[in-house]
Amino acid sequence: MFSGLGDKLQATLKKLRGKGKLTEKDISDAMREVRMALLEADVNLKVVRDFVNAVKERAIGADVLESLTPGQQIVKIVHEELMNLLGGSTSRIAIASKPPTVLMLVGLQGAGKTTQAGKLALSLRKSGRHPLLVACDVYRPAAIEQLQVLGRQLDIPVFSISGNQNPVQIAKQGKEEAMRQGRDLVIIDTAGRLHVDEKLMQELKDIKAAVMPHEILLVVDAMTGQDAVNVAESFNSTLGIDGVIVTKLDGDTRGGAALSIKAVTGKPIKFVGMGEKLDTLEVFHPDRMASRILGMGDVLSLIEKAEQAYDKKKAEELEKKMRTQSFTLEDFLDQLQQVRNMGPLDQVLGMIPGFAASKQLKDFQPDEKDLKHIEAIIYSMTLGERRKPEVIDGSRRKRIAAGSGTSVQDVNRLLKQFEQARKMMKGLSEMGKKGKNKFSF
Amino acid sequence: MGFFQKLKAGIEKTRQGFMAQIDALLSGRKIDEEMYEELEDLLIMHDVGVTAATNLLRDLRRLVKDRKILDGEGLRLLLKEIISNSLGEKKPLRLEPGTLNIFLVVGVNGVGKTTTIGKLAQRYKEQGLKVMVAAGDTFRAAASSQLEIWAERAGVYLVSHADGADPAAVVFDAVHSARAKKIDLLLVDTAGRLHNKSNLMQELGKIRRIIDREAEHSLREVLLVVDATTGQNALVQAKEFAQIVPVTGIVLTKLDGTAKGGIVIAINQEQKIPIKIIGVGEKISDLRDFDPQEFAEALFEK
Ligand SMILES: Nc1nc2c(ncn2[C@@H]2O[C@H](COP(=O)(O)OP(=O)(O)OP(=O)(O)O)[C@@H](O)[C@H]2O)c(=O)[nH]1
Ligand SMILES: [Mg+2]
Numbered sequence: 044m045f046s047g048l049g050d051k052l053q054a055t056l057k058k059l060r061g062k063g064k065l066t067e068k069d070i071s072d073a074m075r076e077v078r079m080a081l082l083e084a085d086v087n088l089k090v091v092r093d094f095v096n097a098v099k100e101r102a103i104g105a106d107v108l109e110s111l112t113p114g115q116q117i118v119k120i121v122h123e124e125l126m127n128l129l130g131g132s133t134s135r136i137a138i139a140s141k142p143p144t145v146l147m148l149v150g151l152q153g154a155g156k157t158t159q160a161g162k163l164a165l166s167l168r169k170s171g172r173h174p175l176l177v178a179c180d181v182y183r184p185a186a187i188e189q190l191q192v193l194g195r196q197l198d199i200p201v202f203s204i205s206g207n208q209n210p211v212q213i214a215k216q217g218k219e220e221a222m223r224q225g226r227d228l229v230i231i232d233t234a235g236r237l238h239v240d241e242k243l244m245q246e247l248k249d250i251k252a253a254v255m256p257h258e259i260l261l262v263v264d265a266m267t268g269q270d271a272v273n274v275a276e277s278f279n280s281t282l283g284i285d286g287v288i289v290t291k292l293d294g295d296t297r298g299g300a301a302l303s304i305k306a307v308t309g310k311p312i313k314f315v316g317m318g319e320k321l322d323t324l325e326v327f328h329p330d331r332m333a334s335r336i337l338g339m340g341d342v343l344s345l346i347e348k349a350e351q352a353y354d355k356k357k358a359e360e361l362e363k364k365m366r367t368q369s370f371t372l373e374d375f376l377d378q379l380q381q382v383r384n385m386g387p388l389d390q391v392l393g394m395i396p397g398f399a400a401s402k403q404l405k406d407f408q409p410d411e412k413d414l415k416h417i418e419a420i421i422y423s424m425t426l427g428e429r430r431k432p433e434v435i436d437g438s439r440r441k442r443i444a445a446g447s448g449t450s451v452q453d454v455n456r457l458l459k460q461f462e463q464a465r466k467m468m469k470g471l472s473e474m475g476k477k478g479k480n481k482f483s484f
Numbered sequence: 485m486g487f488f489q490k491l492k493a494g495i496e497k498t499r500q501g502f503m504a505q506i507d508a509l510l511s512g513r514k515i516d517e518e519m520y521e522e523l524e525d526l527l528i529m530h531d532v533g534v535t536a537a538t539n540l541l542r543d544l545r546r547l548v549k550d551r552k553i554l555d556g557e558g559l560r561l562l563l564k565e566i567i568s569n570s571l572g573e574k575k576p577l578r579l580e581p582g583t584l585n586i587f588l589v590v591g592v593n594g595v596g597k598t599t600t601i602g603k604l605a606q607r608y609k610e611q612g613l614k615v616m617v618a619a620g621d622t623f624r625a626a627a628s629s630q631l632e633i634w635a636e637r638a639g640v641y642l643v644s645h646a647d648g649a650d651p652a653a654v655v656f657d658a659v660h661s662a663r664a665k666k667i668d669l670l671l672v673d674t675a676g677r678l679h680n681k682s683n684l685m686q687e688l689g690k691i692r693r694i695i696d697r698e699a700e701h702s703l704r705e706v707l708l709v710v711d712a713t714t715g716q717n718a719l720v721q722a723k724e725f726a727q728i729v730p731v732t733g734i735v736l737t738k739l740d741g742t743a744k745g746g747i748v749i750a751i752n753q754e755q756k757i758p759i760k761i762i763g764v765g766e767k768i769s770d771l772r773d774f775d776p777q778e779f780a781e782a783l784f785e786k
Contacts, residue, residue, distance in 0.1 A: 082534050085715035088525060152738065152766070153594025153711060157625075182766070184633035185626040192625035192647075237741045264594065268531035268715025270743035291593060294678040296717035319593070319623070 070102050073117060084297035084336050087272045090128075090306045098124050122333055128302055129329040130311045136167065139257045142227035144172075145218060147254070149247055149282065150262035151274060152235030155290035157186060159262050159316055160232040161193035162324035163288075166314075168199065172228040177217030178203040179210035179250065180234035190232055197321060200226075210234070210246060215253045231256065238277030247282055258285040260313065263304060265292045271300035272307045279308045290316035293323070297336050372429040375461050376421045419447035420457050432458055513556045515548065523563055530746035530783050531715050536753050540566055564780045567749060571776035575733065575758040578704045579613075579669065584662055586670045586695055586702045589735075590688060590725055591709035593676030596737035596763055598627065600709055601671045602634030603763070603771035609638050613668040618658035619644035620651045620691060621675035631673050637768055641665065651675065652690045659698040670702075679724035692729045707760065709735045712745030722751045731755075736774065737763035744783050 074095050081091045101120050138144050146163065148156045157180065164174040176194050178201055180186035187203045194201035202217040214231050221229045233250065236243035251259065261275060261284045278284055287308070289301045292315045301312055312332070317323040421429060423446035428435050435443070435458065444451045513519070520541060527537035543566050544559070553562055579585050587604065589597045601617055609615050617635050619642065621627035628644040635642040643658035655672055662670045674691065677684035695703050708731045710718050725731055736745045739762050748759050759774040 079534055082528060083716055085531075085717070088528050151713065151741070153596060155594060183630070185630035188629050189624070189626035196625075237738075239742055264711075264713070266592070266711075266714050266717040268713060268743065268747065269529050270531070270713050270741070271715075273742050274713070291678065293681075294592070294717065295680045295720060296715070300715065 067103060070099060070117070074099050074102075077121060081299060081336075084299035085266075085268050085271070085303075086299035086336075087269055087303035087306070090272070090303050093306075094124060094128065122337060125302070125333040125336060126329050129305055129332050130327075135313065135326070136163075136258060138172075143175075143218065143221045143229045144227065144258075145229045145231065145254050145256040147214075147231040147233065147250065147256040147259045148262055148288075149233050149259060149278060149284070150235060151237065151264070152183075154235060154262045154264045155316055156180075156235060156262045157189050157193070157232050158319065158321075159260075159288050159290060159314075159324065160190060160230050161197060161199075161321050162316065163314070164194075164199045164228075164230050165197050165321050166324050167228055168197075173226045174199055174228040174230055175217065175221040175224065175226040176201040177214055177229060177231045179213050179217075179231055181208050181210055181213070182234040186232075186234065193321065200224075211249045211253050214250045218254045229254070238274045238281075244277070244281050251282060259283065260286050260288050261304075261308075261310075262288045262290060263300060265289050265298040265300060265315075266294060266296045267300040269303075271303045275304040275308050279310065284308065284310050286311050286313040288312075288314045288316065288324075289327070292335075293317045298332065299336060301332060302336060370465055372421050372424065372432055372461055375464065376418060376429075416447070416449055416453060417457055420444075420449055420454055423447040432461060514554060515556060515559055519556055519559060520545070523559070526783070527746060527749075530744045531718075532746035533716050533719065533750045536750035539753060540570070540749070543570075560784065564777075564784065567783065568776040568780040570749065571752055571779065572758060574773060574775055575760055576773065577733070577760055579608075580704065581668070584659075584667060584670065584699055584702045585704045586659070586662075586672065586699060587705040587707060588672045588674070588692065588695065588703060588729065589707050589709060590674050590729060590731075591676060592678055592721055593624075595676065595709045595711040595714075596735070597621075597676065597709045598630050598634065598673050599766065600707070600735050600737060600761075600763060600771070601631065601673050602638060603768055604671055604761075605634065605638035605640045606768045607771060608669050609640055614641075614666065615669045615671065616641035616643065616658065616662050616665070616667045618642075618654055618670060618672045620654050620673050622647055622649045622651050622654060623675040627673075627675065634768075641667065651687065652694050655691050655694050656698060659695065659702075663699070679721050685724070685728045688725075689728045703730075705732045705760075706730055707733050707735050708757070709737055710745070710748065710751070712736055712738045713741060713743040714745075714747060716747065716750075718747040719750050719754065722755050722757060726755060726757065731757055733758055733760035735759075735761050735763065739782075740764045740770070745779075746783065748779075 077098065078091055078095050081094065082088065086094070098117075098121055101124070102117050136144070136146065148160055148163075150156050160176055164176055168174055176190055176199060178187040178190040180190075191201045191203065202213070202220050204213050204216065207213055210233065217231065218229050221227075231250070231254065233247060234243070236247070238244065259282055261278050263271060263275065267274070275284075275287070287301075287304055287310055289298065289312055292298060304310075305312060312327045312329075315325050315327050315332075317325050420443060423443045424435070428439065428443075440451050440454045444454050447454075523544070524537050524541055527540060528534065532540070540563065544563050547553075547562055547566065548559065551562070553559060577587070589601055591597050598621070605615050605617055615638070617631055617640055619628035619631045621631070622645060625647070628647065632642055632644065641661075643654060643661050645654045645657070651674065658670060658672065661667075672691070672695070674688060675684075677688065679685060692703070692706075706729045708722060708725050710721065714721075722731065722734070734748055734751065734757055736748055736759055739745060751757055752759065759776075759779075762772050762774050764770045764772055
């Protein structure tokens, strides 16, 4: 597995933290690692350069050097600048005062436009809109059928003209059909195309002229590399995009492309796609994305999911425990169990701080069977042991292993994992005490 | 925000000026540290990645000394050679005449698996082989219809089940049908899956086991399709897929865009998986054999 930005920064941080004061050389060393890590996260080389310079400029400022905890200050600056670059706040779709609102999805082949069209329709229907999907991908085999299937699954109408090879006409008639049917939202799916394909880029311009979309959304694969800037820049300069949807973020890519795209176009990232299912379109949160790129664990998302999965009080408790490190093996077990109610395990675990950063924890990808083991081990401990694992010595380990039908190695592994999780949380909460944004640093 | 403006202007400049800069830098000048840095930047801009780029640069420095290369032009030629050599010889797809050959095509979502299968079907049909495609993607909406259209275009046999069916069952049927029909080449399409989804990866493992069980020694190629625009994540993809299925080669698609797919250098360095074919467009004929030399050349183009 990749070591993420967070791992690198934490290593750098450790070096910085040991010192009372930072020299310019310390900062340069740290910045070199920041640069490396950002490049491994696929942030564009040029963006990285300017970013590192901006951070360095701020870091060399006097208040940092005089600060008692300069290391933390630098991480805070990196995170803040990252958030700045990703966009100040969450954006949503602007609904037209005179319906229908017309949205148009564009992007490279295979980015995920058709699926996002379905997701957007579902998500906006939930907020009271009446969408019509318009199938303008006349090129890729069975693309129209794909949208039709999604429409059927969602019970949302799909407009297409069978046999018609002219996407401009389809788009135009689609919009007219929406007006006729009194639908207040039109979502146009277009064929994937290369940003250097002049003919097909012209076609998008023609569609734009024909339907005057309120928003043109560029759909981008989160796994895109350095080329993301070229793609985004071309689509933006040809069409003038209004926002970006970053897809496939349920993968394990760091998603540096998102940063690059925001940096070159200045256009907001509005949504992120988190899965193949149609209810997995999420509003974009710059702070979370920054944390993700930094590999710091998406604590905010976790807490939000926790709130959805059970009651608020429990979520607050969890949050407090994470902060005050009164986090015991019981909580660990409790959390693992509750995590199961929150969604796919790997996805949720990725949001727990420490999981992204710790090598051992990364190998620890529990499936249901592992969870059973963990449960058994923890249940074989006394209450005292669960609350104060430090007391578990060699002979207690043997007892616990025998009691849970596991091996001493299993017990050792669990204790080690727990200790690491606790350490991560401690580090996180110490940083949290400083800023108002508790979990972001 | 001034920062944005600066950045934007900067990137525009970089993109346009970069290659010209490299040319100016490298032609006729004596080798200096700046040249190495520029070459490293070039590699990074093509998604080669920091680690793989560092490895290449290390080899470059060593060979520059050994061969007493003095100027920038020589430096560039040498780097090309190093890259090309690192990728090895051209490696054709393996086919044993007179037997059933099975290619399994895998990869993350949207990289070009189905399209590649259409292109491969056409290629081998034209070579006179009896070809069948199996619609192993029963998950994505209209995925089998998509493959069906490609099968029609190429004029090859198709085995597909209803949407939502068990892909392993499709593959089982396809293997048996291929046997009965004396098919030379069976191309198995699979649903796009992210490598970090363990249930989907296990499903792939199951497909592979079915093939091994029902047609022992027939699985000739397991092709991992990689989109040339992909960044460093492709390295993880290669690693994870190779743990589940014995990946024998990479198909590098969408090389008709501006991305050059430099990440395959890193994949090759780390995983020793050869790149076998490339996709250069959406038409059925847009398939080429991978040529290490051409690939290296392209990194320095424009
Ligand atoms: N420009 C270009 N487009 C390609 C190439 N190969 C595939 N595509 C396009 O990429 C898109 C996705 O291709 P598919 O073949 O459906 O990809 P897939 O991997 O089967 O996708 P899923 O099954 O949905 O995971 C389609 O629009 C293809 O036309 C290529 O070499 N160049
Ligand atoms: Mg497919």
